[in-house]
Amino acid sequence: MRFAFVKCHGSGNDFPLIDARSLSLGDAEWAVVARALADRAGTAGGDGLLLLTAGDGEHDFGMRMFNSDGSEAETCLNGLRCVARAGFEALGLETARVRLKTSSADVARVADLAPGVTTIRTRVGPASTDLADVGLTGPLSDLPSARSFVAVAMPNPHLVTFVDRVDEAELVALGEWCEAAPPLIPGRANVSFVEQRGPDLYVRTFERGVGLTNSCGSAMASSVYAAGLTDRVPFGAATTVFNKGGLVRGTASAEGIVTIEGNATFLYDAQVEIADGIAGPVEDRIDRDGEADAWANAVAALA
Numbered sequence: 658m659r660f661a662f663v664k665c666h667g668s669g670n671d672f673p674l675i676d677a678r679s680l681s682l683g684d685a686e687w688a689v690v691a692r693a694l695a696d697r698a699g700t701a702g703g704d705g706l707l708l709l710t711a712g713d714g715e716h717d718f719g720m721r722m723f724n725s726d727g728s729e730a731e732t733c734l735n736g737l738r739c740v741a742r743a744g745f746e747a748l749g750l751e752t753a754r755v756r757l758k759t760s761s762a763d764v765a766r767v768a769d770l771a772p773g774v775t776t777i778r779t780r781v782g783p784a785s786t787d788l789a790d791v792g793l794t795g796p797l798s799d800l801p802s803a804r805s806f807v808a809v810a811m812p813n814p815h816l817v818t819f820v821d822r823v824d825e826a827e828l829v830a831l832g833e834w835c836e837a838a839p840p841l842i843p844g845r846a847n848v849s850f851v852e853q854r855g856p857d858l859y860v861r862t863f864e865r866g867v868g869l870t871n872s873c874g875s876a877m878a879s880s881v882y883a884a885g886l887t888d889r890v891p892f893g894a895a896t897t898v899f900n901k902g903g904l905v906r907g908t909a910s911a912e913g914i915v916t917i918e919g920n921a922t923f924l925y926d927a928q929v930e931i932a933d934g935i936a937g938p939v940e941d942r943i944d945r946d947g948e949a950d951a952w953a954n955a956v957a958a959l960a
């Protein structure tokens with residue numbers, strides 16, 4: 658089957674995005690498309706697959722997100738900015754209510770955070786710290802780590818800990834332990850190590866279904882909320898959240914409503930044929946002029 662897609666990224670978290678409003682594939686078929694298109698060794702590559710889906714009585718449009726292993730996530734907040742931009746461009750909107758897998762989000766186009774960087778604000782929540790909502794069957798102290806974790810359902814599952822310095826090997830070890838779907842957390846989880854840097858945060862995430870990524874929006878949202886819960890950053894204060902792929906601005910309320918503002922960068926439009934679970938060459942590629950450079954310049958200036 659042939660698909661048109663946009664290759665995009667939010668804070669370096671990259672995805673092929675398909676306008677699926679008039680496509681009617683089943684879940685298992687989308688999982689195959691995700692594995693083929695997001696395969697890093699393949700022709701497009703990405704951390705997962707984003708779908709723009711049709712709206713309903715309460716929502717202007719919807720988003721679905723499949724990790725690169727083919728599993729479907731409850732949400733993806735870097736991806737949501739990209740899907741919001743696609744929805745805005747398709748429907749001529751500047752604000753919208755978006756249907757996610759198990760929740761809703763409000764999105765708005767806001768002033769560009771730097772020249773040429775399309776910027777979107779997403780508002781989600783309330784986040785939950787109920788261990789059952791995060792998918793834990795026992796206490797956090799049963800995790801194979803001496804660190805103290807905050808569990809957050811965004812509503813996808815996150816385990817967040819604050820560290821003096823991110824130890825990537827330790828993060829990967831815990832992320833891989835979660836990937837094995839142990840009895841303590843059979844639905845797996847995204848794991849983040851967070852450094853507080855003055856009023857700012859730096860977040861490094863091992864994502865469920867993917868591995869280490871440049872950034873994870875729902876992890877950054879969970880980290881801002883966890884920073885409020887642990888008195889590191891006051892609720893209501895806007896925080897800059899740095900990551901390997903750039904940065905976003907985040908604010909959390911005591912009630913668990915989290916606002917994230919950041920880029921929705923479109924790199925190129927293209928077509929691809931997927932057959933027998935393999936993506937063919939990227940065809941008819943048209944680069945979006947200057948967007949990749951605008952983001953690189955913004956990160957250099959804001960870092």
Ligand SMILES: N[C@@H](CCC[C@H](N)C(=O)O)C(=O)O
Pocket residue numbers: 670704705722724729730731732733734735736813814847864865866867872873874875876
């Ligand atoms: N990168 C995303 C999160 C994608 C889903 C996640 N891996 C999960 O399975 O929950 C984001 O920006 O939020």
